[in-house]
Amino acid sequence: MARPSLKTQRSHEILAAFAACVARYGLEGATQERVAAEAGVKRTLLRHYLGNRDEMIDALIDHVAADFDAQTEAMLAALPATGRVPALLDLLFDWQRPSDGDRVMTYQALVTAAERLPRAGQAMAAGTEHFAAALRRELAMAHPGAPDEAVTAATLGLMALAFNAEALAPLDLPESWASATRRAADSLVATLEV
Amino acid sequence: MARPSLKTQRSHEILAAFAACVARYGLEGATQERVAAEAGVKRTLLRHYLGNRDEMIDALIDHVAADFDAQTEAMLAALPATGRVPALLDLLFDWQRPSDGDRVMTYQALVTAAERLPRAGQAMAAGTEHFAAALRRELAMAHPGAPDEAVTAATLGLMALAFNAEALAPLDLPESWASATRRAADSLVATLEV
DNA sequence: AAATAAATTTTCAACCTTGACAATTTATGG
């Protein structure tokens, strides 16, 4: 017998706007005013739905972590039944992608803040390990004979290449680097062949 | 016939403090008050030596870029006459190092701000290419027979591994990742063997 | 249409950050 709550939807919209602002301006630069403008609502609504700034940041951490995990799962779900590793590389190093670059920038901002915000550090660490584990599982399945250490090494190599490509995207680096990055990834996978 | 100027020294101290604050709080979070406290001077001195905030940021960009390049040169200078590539890997992936982690964090903050601050983007891009070129030269010298594309791929792979290790340092990731990172680096170099 | 609970807007005070300039102190050369 009351007006229906928009809490879930609005909170989500606001957190998405928050994440976008963090990606663009950094955590400290993502003021409530900017987030409100990005979300297209009054500043006081942020407070209404998410509380004060500290509480907003806590919510953001959870949001980004969930988003990261969802991205990992979506990546796995998009893989075909056979030839999964080549498909995985195509996904990780597809430069035509509509650049969810914001995601990695937000992630980086929270990683940087880990010292001041232990919760952020824990959440980002968990997400990173989750992603690495998924990558590792695919490599291990495709190369059952490869020694564990080699699989782990290739996993970290792929992850570093993928993260780095996104993190440095704001710089206009030579185009040739894109193909070289993919080639490095292929080399790492090739180390797992018998 | 006047008091000697401290401009050079003080400017340097202040910029170092600025860089440290940017690493810790992000660019927007590095307020003049915090920088002044970090440098141990009154806020008004920042203005005296470096001008207003925009001018301070311009100076910071130059400072960080110069620092980055100096680091690259120092790395090269530290290499022995023979066995340069293994020594290079030891330098890049030495986890005992007293962690100049601040440097990479500051770098990351400026990369993130590239969209708003084109000068920052240009400077960080130049530094990155300088670093990559140095790496590439070493690999090419040690492996004259390797095809250009392979050398470039290995270069980017090493760079990604090194940057990533530093960028994710604030997270307490599994210790085993350190050795796996080194192993991935070794694998990339091994792709250049005949 | 009346009651209800939620959305949305309004408003105000406290705090922080910055810019700018005036005032003062201090070290050096003559």
Next chain:
DNA sequence: CCATAAATTGTCAAGGTTGAAAATTTATTT
């Protein structure tokens, strides 16, 4: 000691950011 130029400190106003709560509007149920 004196003149000079620089370092250092002091102060104030303007603008932006946040916290908090009150007032108003709106959608839904009965």
